Amino acid sequence: MRIKYVMSSQGISGPPYTFIYGNTKDISNMINKSTSSPMDISHYIFPRIQPHFHSWLHIYGKNILYWIGPQAELVVTEPELLKEIMSAREISMGKPDVGPIFSKILGGGLVLSQGDKWAKQRKIATHAFNGQRLKNMVPAMVESAKMMLERWQVAGTKEMEVYNEFKILASDVISRTAFGSSYEEGKQLFQKLWALTMLVSKTANKTRLPGIGKIFKDKDVVESEKLQSGVHDLIMQMIRNKEKTIILGDEDNSATDYLELLLKARYDIDDDYKLSIHDIIDDCKTFYSAGHATISLLLSWVTFLLGINTKWQEKAREEVQEVFGNQNPSLEGITRLKKMGMIINETLRLYPPSISTNRKVMKETRVGNMLLPANINVHIPALAFHQDPEIWGEDAHQFKLERFSEGIANAINNNPGAFLPFGYGPRICVASNFAINEAKIVLSMILQRYRFTISPNYVHAPVQNISLRPQYGVKIMFQAL
Numbered sequence: 001m002r003i004k005y006v007m008s009s010q011g012i013s014g015p016p017y018t019f020i021y022g023n024t025k026d027i028s029n030m031i032n033k034s035t036s037s038p039m040d041i042s043h044y045i046f047p048r049i050q051p052h053f054h055s056w057l058h059i060y061g062k063n064i065l066y067w068i069g070p071q072a073e074l075v076v077t078e079p080e081l082l083k084e085i086m087s088a089r090e091i092s093m094g095k096p097d098v099g100p101i102f103s104k105i106l107g108g109g110l111v112l113s114q115g116d117k118w119a120k121q122r123k124i125a126t127h128a129f130n131g132q133r134l135k136n137m138v139p140a141m142v143e144s145a146k147m148m149l150e151r152w153q154v155a156g157t158k159e160m161e162v163y164n165e166f167k168i169l170a171s172d173v174i175s176r177t178a179f180g181s182s183y184e185e186g187k188q189l190f191q192k193l194w195a196l197t198m199l200v201s202k203t204a205n206k207t208r209l210p211g212i213g214k215i216f217k218d219k220d221v222v223e224s225e226k227l228q229s230g231v232h233d234l235i236m237q238m239i240r241n242k243e244k245t246i247i248l249g250d251e252d253n254s255a256t257d258y259l260e261l262l263l264k265a266r267y268d269i270d271d272d273y274k275l276s277i278h279d280i281i282d283d284c285k286t287f288y289s290a291g292h293a294t295i296s297l298l299l300s301w302v303t304f305l306l307g308i309n310t311k312w313q314e315k316a317r318e319e320v321q322e323v324f325g326n327q328n329p330s331l332e333g334i335t336r337l338k339k340m341g342m343i344i345n346e347t348l349r350l351y352p353p354s355i356s357t358n359r360k361v362m363k364e365t366r367v368g369n370m371l372l373p374a375n376i377n378v379h380i381p382a383l384a385f386h387q388d389p390e391i392w393g394e395d396a397h398q399f400k401l402e403r404f405s406e407g408i409a410n411a412i413n414n415n416p417g418a419f420l421p422f423g424y425g426p427r428i429c430v431a432s433n434f435a436i437n438e439a440k441i442v443l444s445m446i447l448q449r450y451r452f453t454i455s456p457n458y459v460h461a462p463v464q465n466i467s468l469r470p471q472y473g474v475k476i477m478f479q480a481l
């Protein structure tokens with residue numbers, strides 16, 4: 001009641017609170033209805049994916065208060081307020097409780113950690129995914145893409161479901177580049193993480209009452225504990241194998257991949273870098289999950305969009321041919337792929353793999369004219385920003401690459417924070433360059449070999465299962481060049 005009063009006295013309102021459930025029942029009902037059947041091919045997917053926000057934003061204004069059970073959450077869709085909120089350290093660094101199943105995937109890894117631990121983990125990850133190391137990863141990315149394309153050649157079919165193919169590819173890339181392994185070696189690990197992801201989606205809108213989950217475990221939580229223990233054992237095995245192959249105590253710079261950097265941090269004499277074995281396991285889970293789930297989706301949605309916009313596909317192919325001819329992509333070349341950069345940005349705008357980000361107000365904080373009470377969550381729906389005609393113009397729902405021809409700053413029309421595919425502020429995605437490089441390499445190699453269109457069997461049904469996924473995959477017709 002106090003939070004409601006404080007917020008409404010500042011002009012922020014929202015749907016009425018219902019005892020115990022807050023608004024979770026309404027949210028589930030609305031999402032079940034909006035995603036109960038596929039949609040026509042249209043890119044205006046905000047009302048389908050987040051029908052509750054779409055409807056409430058019309059009724060209550062740009063920023064609203066709603067309730068996940070007893071937890072208050074402020075939804076922000078005003079770029080200016082978002083900017084102020086993300087510049088307040090007490091908010092931009094705070095991460096909300098994600099529930100008992102999701103925490104089994106991410107645990108105390110970099111996505112959810114806070115304070116000094118976050119700073120240590122972030123330093124190591126930044127080091128692992130920057131500069132020369134990114135350059136050294138290019139051959140592994142090319143190799144994984146080659147393996148996928150060879151599989152396609154052997155299969156010889158014209159129609160291909162690409163989402164699954166890209167999941168295998170991206171798993172292989174993250175295994176090779178970050179862990180010195182491969183998809184085949186890590187297959188069981190990926191399968192268990194995937195099963196955990198599906199459980200998170202299934203239970204996403206369940207009401208969680210503080211303390212109750214510790215006393216009563218439902219069957220999903222029991223299942224997630226089994227999966228978590230399997231993931232833990234597989235990662236420990238991988239760590240033991242790795243420890244045998246590296247000489248601990250070498251200079252950091254000699255570490256060839258992320259896992260080696262993490263393991264060196266376990267023995268670091270400097271407390272600013274030291275990590276516990278639990279933190280290392282959680283970071284491995286985080287990077288295995290984040291490292292493949294998002295990129296496979298970006299690649300799937302780009303292929304879908306180029307499959308229906310064949311004119312742009314042709315322009316992208318011409319550009320790839322100009323830069324690489326029939327040679328394998330190089331880091332120097334991919335920085336020159338301007339049209340492909342525009343295609344990737346427009347895809348990330350219309351189909352952002354990560355639909356929303358959340359923060360927790362760690363202590364009462366004033367942002368601009370607004371006072372935010374401690375412990376409320378802040379929800380930033382990237383999709384709402386990305387599809388807002390006030391920011392992008394009346395054609396906001398259309399695939400229109402020209403908007404990115406003069407770069408992102410120009411496209412967002414003086415609305416910093418309006419384009420959020422990789423987040424905003426100090427916790428912005430630590431591997432965005434890695435992701436963009438991988439996407440450009442894989443797309444270049446496909447365009448060098450195939451012309452493609454969307455299959456008549458494709459069914460347009462975007463859904464949110466943690467990330468923005470194509471419910472029935474992405475079926476594409478390929479024609480070898």
Ligand code: HEM
Pocket residue numbers: 110111112122125174286287290291292294295298352353354357358420421422423424426427428429430431432434435
């Ligand atoms: C297209 C691909 C990707 C997209 C769209 C994406 C999106 C995002 C977003 C929106 C955030 C911010 C979350 C927040 O503010 O709470 C984030 C953070 C993060 N991402 Fe990515 N990501 C991608 C690829 C990757 C890859 C490949 C990795 C790992 C190899 C990765 C690892 C992380 C980590 C560890 C964080 C947390 C950073 C922190 O809190 O300091 N992401 N990502």
